[in-house]
Amino acid sequence: MAGKTLFDKIWDMHEVKTIEDGPSVLYIDRHLVHEVTSPQAFAGLKARGIKVFRPQNTFATPDHNIPTINQHLPIADEVSRFQVDTLTKNCEDNNVTLFGLGHPKNGVVHVVGPENGITQPGMTIVCGDSHTSTHGAFGSIAFGIGTSEVEMVLSTQCIMQPRPKTMKINIDGKLEEGVSAKDLVLYVISKLTTGGGTGYFVEFSGSAIRNLSMEGRMTVCNMSIEMGARGGLIAPDEKTIEYVKGREYAPKGADWDAAVEKWKALVTDADAEFDKVYNFDAADIEPMITYGTNPGMGVGITQSIPTLDTVEEASQKTYLKSLDYMGYAPGEKMLGKPVDWIFVGSCTNGRIEDLRVFANAVKGKKKAEGVTAWIVPGSHQVEDQAIAEGLKDILEEAGFELRQPGCSACLAMNDDKVPAGKYSVATSNRNFEGRQGPGSRTLLAGPLTAAACAVTGVITDPRTL
Amino acid sequence: MPINKFITLESTYVPLPIENVDTDQIIPARFLKATTKDGFGDNLFADWRYNKDGSPKADFVLNKPEYTGSILVAGKNFGSGSSREHAAWAVDGYGFKVVVSSFFADIFRNNSLNNGVLPVIVSEAFLAELFAAGADNTIEVNLETQTITNKATGKSESFDINSYKKGCLLNGFDDIDYLMSVKDEIESYEQNRA
Numbered sequence: 001m002a003g004k005t006l007f008d009k010i011w012d013m014h015e016v017k018t019i020e021d022g023p024s025v026l027y028i029d030r031h032l033v034h035e036v037t038s039p040q041a042f043a044g045l046k047a048r049g050i051k052v053f054r055p056q057n058t059f060a061t062p063d064h065n066i067p068t069i070n071q072h073l074p075i076a077d078e079v080s081r082f083q084v085d086t087l088t089k090n091c092e093d094n095n096v097t098l099f100g101l102g103h104p105k106n107g108v109v110h111v112v113g114p115e116n117g118i119t120q121p122g123m124t125i126v127c128g129d130s131h132t133s134t135h136g137a138f139g140s141i142a143f144g145i146g147t148s149e150v151e152m153v154l155s156t157q158c159i160m161q162p163r164p165k166t167m168k169i170n171i172d173g174k175l176e177e178g179v180s181a182k183d184l185v186l187y188v189i190s191k192l193t194t195g196g197g198t199g200y201f202v203e204f205s206g207s208a209i210r211n212l213s214m215e216g217r218m219t220v221c222n223m224s225i226e227m228g229a230r231g232g233l234i235a236p237d238e239k240t241i242e243y244v245k246g247r248e249y250a251p252k253g254a255d256w257d258a259a260v261e262k263w264k265a266l267v268t269d270a271d272a273e274f275d276k277v278y279n280f281d282a283a284d285i286e287p288m289i290t291y292g293t294n295p296g297m298g299v300g301i302t303q304s305i306p307t308l309d310t311v312e313e314a315s316q317k318t319y320l321k322s323l324d325y326m327g328y329a330p331g332e333k334m335l336g337k338p339v340d341w342i343f344v345g346s347c348t349n350g351r352i353e354d355l356r357v358f359a360n361a362v363k364g365k366k367k368a369e370g371v372t373a374w375i376v377p378g379s380h381q382v383e384d385q386a387i388a389e390g391l392k393d394i395l396e397e398a399g400f401e402l403r404q405p406g407c408s409a410c411l412a413m414n415d416d417k418v419p420a421g422k423y424s425v426a427t428s429n430r431n432f433e434g435r436q437g438p439g440s441r442t443l444l445a446g447p448l449t450a451a452a453c454a455v456t457g458v459i460t461d462p463r464t465l
Numbered sequence: 466m467p468i469n470k471f472i473t474l475e476s477t478y479v480p481l482p483i484e485n486v487d488t489d490q491i492i493p494a495r496f497l498k499a500t501t502k503d504g505f506g507d508n509l510f511a512d513w514r515y516n517k518d519g520s521p522k523a524d525f526v527l528n529k530p531e532y533t534g535s536i537l538v539a540g541k542n543f544g545s546g547s548s549r550e551h552a553a554w555a556v557d558g559y560g561f562k563v564v565v566s567s568f569f570a571d572i573f574r575n576n577s578l579n580n581g582v583l584p585v586i587v588s589e590a591f592l593a594e595l596f597a598a599g600a601d602n603t604i605e606v607n608l609e610t611q612t613i614t615n616k617a618t619g620k621s622e623s624f625d626i627n628s629y630k631k632g633c634l635l636n637g638f639d640d641i642d643y644l645m646s647v648k649d650e651i652e653s654y655e656q657n658r659a
């Protein structure tokens with residue numbers, strides 16, 4: 001019998017039962033909850049007259065709606081405030097741990113889970129949020145779910161899921177200086193397209209992945225949803241274990257030793273077969289930037305926007321519509337194009353390592369005239385650490401402001417919106433039309449590229465900084 | 466909660482020949498602040514459908530009076546992006562019972578099924594013929610036999626749906642009802658793994 005993939009091992013351990021020609025009943029170890037996708041689910045529970053089944057496995061934090069300045073004041077937008085208050089009330093009624101606004105553990109849900117040791121190898125983790133895939137960086141099966149499914153997990157700690165197919169994306173070799181995890185994943189998505197991973201759960205492997213820090217691995221797994229994949233995971237290793245160790249919700253003492261023993265078995269067997277395999281060479285990757293309105297529309301920063309003849313005929317209309325929205329034309333060079341806005345943050349690149357990279361790159365330089373920049377930590381812990389490490393001072397000297405944590409300009413749901421027509425180089429994950437505000441134009445990139453653009457005011461290769 | 470029962474449907478349809486329609490287009494994030502499932506249909510495709518002042522954009526298909534019906538026909542890779550079920554609520558709330566495309570994003574497909582909206586996957590060629598037909602053309606969808614028919618061409622295709630989900634739609638029950646009914650098994654799983 002052929003061996004098993006890491007994905008299959010974890011899935012099998014969590015299957016309560018399977019329905020013939022139907023989904024599996026999958027047991028969920030950790031359920032993360034935020035304010036946007038949960039109110040209707042809690043209301044559903046109420047309508048059934050039941051409470052949260054396993055509140056100890058459920059953790060909540062508001063992040064999408066919250067302002068990133070003056071968090072000590074009540075949220076000004078009444079509807080946002082009501083949604084955040086509804087989360088508080090639902091958590092109180094159901095005994096669910098809540099890291100509310102102003103709580104030292106508050107932050108973007110996918111930053112909060114790992115940094116508190118809530119995310120651990122071998123677990124099944126869900127959240128009503130597609131970027132739940134982030135947690136796969138620890139060797140867990142983590143994926144986003146809809147609100148009906150949130151209600152399922154709240155009421156039974158289980159979810160009905162068809163078993164996805166498995167895909168391996170192997171990246172060997174060494175990333176060039178100035179090329180980050182974000183560039184790596186934008187490169188992969190540009191090759192697979194936004195639908196290339198649909199129906200699959202991806203395991204990332206290879207020396208380029210192994211060499212990434214935990215933060216970098218989270219960036220990669222976070223973006224796996226942007227190629228349509230159900231999620232992405234990376235087998236745990238010493239780095240993973242070292243990262244989890246000592247965090248508040250991580251196992252302690254003898255439990256820790258037992259857990260580590262189990263985690264070491266979380267690898268894909270050498271003779272396991274994947275439904276699909278891709279191989280890439282890290283040396284082929286340069287800093288990436290997107291030019292269109294989905295994350296698959298990315299190129300190396302020194303490249304040009306693809307010409308029309310490289311696009312399939314049936315897709316040309318959509319392609320031109322997308323470029324038209326961006327105010328670009330096929331064949332144009334990306335370097336030197338004007339930039340109005342910089343957003344550093346989100347569950348993709350809002351961790352301490354990202355802020356360090358950005359701060360070190362702008363150190364001793366000045367923010368370009370006319371550029372508005374929002375530097376938003378992914379959580380309070382990231383914010384505190386950035387202050388303690390002196391990053392805040394470096395940023396301020398260079399003309400940048402470190403804001404308070406939240407989803408911020410990653411999605412246009414709170415006060416941080418990019419105005420119509422403006423070009424925003426963002427370290428977040430989606431460049432959809434209007435994602436950062438109606439009419440806003442988003443160019444996805446890594447934090448180092450964002451820094452290069454921030455100090456020059458135009459699209460700039462960070463390797464030339 | 467009982468969802469809409471679904472068996473067969475014949476209807477005109479609204480064509481949206483755009484690929485990769487993402488969830489931020491289906492329902493922009495600023496409309497996600499509600500705490501109920503109501504009213505999302507009014508904001509379906511809001512940024513394509515309305516001008517800044519709230520007036521309808523005449524050239525968007527939902528605002529063209531000749532296009533009607535409870536079936537949406539969309540380009541390849543419909544529903545990519547976020548997990549927001551609000552997208553399915555918006556499609557449902559507008560009155561669509563079926564979405565036809567040659568490819569759907571996973572989460573959107575799950576979310577639709579959980580709300581009694583049937584995603585039907587057809588071939589590229591079948592889709593192209595639907596886009597090419599006139600506004601008075603109709604589609605017939607039969608869930609029992611898993612077939613979809615383009616009335617203009619008379620051509621039919623069969624579509625896939627797993628038999629569990631098919632049963633849910635035909636009978637109007639949902640996954641939570643099922644999971645609640647196997648709670649004993651869930652509890653014994655918890656005990657055995659500990």
Ligand code: SF4
Binds near residue numbers: 063346
């Ligand atoms: S930072 Fe962006 S992608 Fe991440 S959870 Fe918040 S809104 Fe979603």
